[in-house]
Amino acid sequence: MTVTLRPIRRTVGVLTATCCMLALSACAGSSDDDSASGTTGDTAAVQAEGTFPQTVPTKFGDVTIDEQPTTVVALGWGDAETALSLGVQPVGASDWLDFGGDGVGPWMEGAYDTSPEIISTLEPEYEEIAALEPDLILDVRSSGDQDRYDKLSAIATTVGVPDGADSYLTPRAEQVQMIATALGRPDAGETITQGYDDMVAGIREEHPEWADKTAATVALSSTGWGAYIRGSERYDTLLDLGFQENTTLADEEVGDTGFSVKLSDETLSKADSDLVVAFAVGTTPEDVDSNSAWQRLSATKDGHSFAMPRDISSAYSLGSPSAIEFAMKKLVPLLEEHTNS
Structure with missing residues (x-):
């Protein structure tokens, strides 16, 4: 079972046209440079697959991802939806708010082509995770517990919480950027965060x-x-x-x-x-x-x-x-x- 890197059709509730454009461009993986150079769909596909190697700083040390992950498990609070917004469909995910089904909110209904294996939140089933044979585990917004991290990293390369973010305190922008970098798409992460910044700036202005x-x-x-x-x-x-x-x-x-x-x-x-x-x-x-x-x-x-x-x-x-x-x-x-x- 593998993930597919591609744009996701999302239920988007944007408040400004600028935010809408930024969110959609992040999912599509396009850029102004691509438009200017007249690149083809083949180049866009390469961008969607990400660029590697990438290194993500975490509480547990720097984590280097050498090549494109093909089987991702997303366990942290909101990690799965963040990966989906970046075009990646996790094969395993945690449903923190008991949505049921695919473990995502109604705003992302239909985002998965194949439903993920739902993994428990506070005490994940490590054997079930290992059975999925992931090559990347995302636990970016979680407890920051050392034992949890050790067990996950024994299964596959794991991106845990950043420094100072124990107890689910990973800031939204940092969560997006860490996951985007781990997936080889740091520019898309920056675009998503800029979209949020523009959205709230527009609301403040009004x-x-x-x-x-x-x-x-x-x-x-x-x-x-x-x-x-x-x-x-x-x-x-x-x-x-x-x-x-x-x-x-x-x-x-x-x-x-x-x-x-x-x-x-x-x-x-x-x-x-x-x-x-x-x-x-x-x-x-x-x-x-x-x-x-x-x-x-x-x-x-x-x-x-x-x-x-x-x-x-x-x-x-x-x-x-x-x-x-x-x-x-x-x-x-x-x-x-x-x-x-």
């Missing part, structure tokens, strides 16, 4: 008023409340859109996860901001709405808070190139509604 507003993102789980901090994409994405950091939360002690602080019904008020967005983790948006501490927030009383709907939450949290475009298309109207009231 909403300069957000630069004067503080924002917080919180989560209600079965164990209570928590708040995401800078370094978590659930928070950083709002900052990318121009919102300002809640300085009270920034001064709180960071929890074991490295990307959140623990709150309670009594201390949730520390998250009060001009905008408060809640994620339901193992709970429901309705649980958030009915929570008494949530109802006591000034932001809630003023109509400046909301619980993220499930479809947006999944896309926003996964953060892959296609997922974040899908999320932004639906999220921006909600942000407008709850900051203009």
Whole structure:
């Protein structure tokens, strides 16, 4: 079983024409230089296959890929969708958000020609991975656990987390670039990241008023409340859109996860901001709405808070190139509604 390097038809929710063009050019593997030189489809095919060798710096040392991978397993949070956006179909992948089926969100429905073997997330089945005979394993946004990495790298060349990115803290842009480089397509990775930058820049330009507003993102789980901090994409994405950091939360002690602080019904008020967005983790948006501490927030009383709907939450949290475009298309109207009231 092999992967095919080719453009993918994606469900793209872009907010600017510039972002759309960048995302599509990244998947097609074209460039301005190709257009100028009048290259043929044969050259484009060579570009789609990638250029090698490539070296990817990781927490575990530099990883060199000498030639085109033909059998890829993608295990990290969002790694499989990122590979798909770069034209590669993993033969094995982890379904972190329990989408079912091929393990991808509805924004990438039909991206696979052949369904991948679904591998467990926190405790992957190493024997099943080995049976796929991969020549490259992507574990770019994961726990960063040494034992996990050792077991995976004993099976095949493995690209793990970058330095300082344990506990799933690999930044979106770095995840894209590491995977693109490992697949021999670093330029395509840069194009995808530029597409995201252009998208959020366009949104900021349309909403300069957000630069004067503080924002917080919180989560209600079965164990209570928590708040995401800078370094978590659930928070950083709002900052990318121009919102300002809640300085009270920034001064709180960071929890074991490295990307959140623990709150309670009594201390949730520390998250009060001009905008408060809640994620339901193992709970429901309705649980958030009915929570008494949530109802006591000034932001809630003023109509400046909301619980993220499930479809947006999944896309926003996964953060892959296609997922974040899908999320932004639906999220921006909600942000407008709850900051203009």
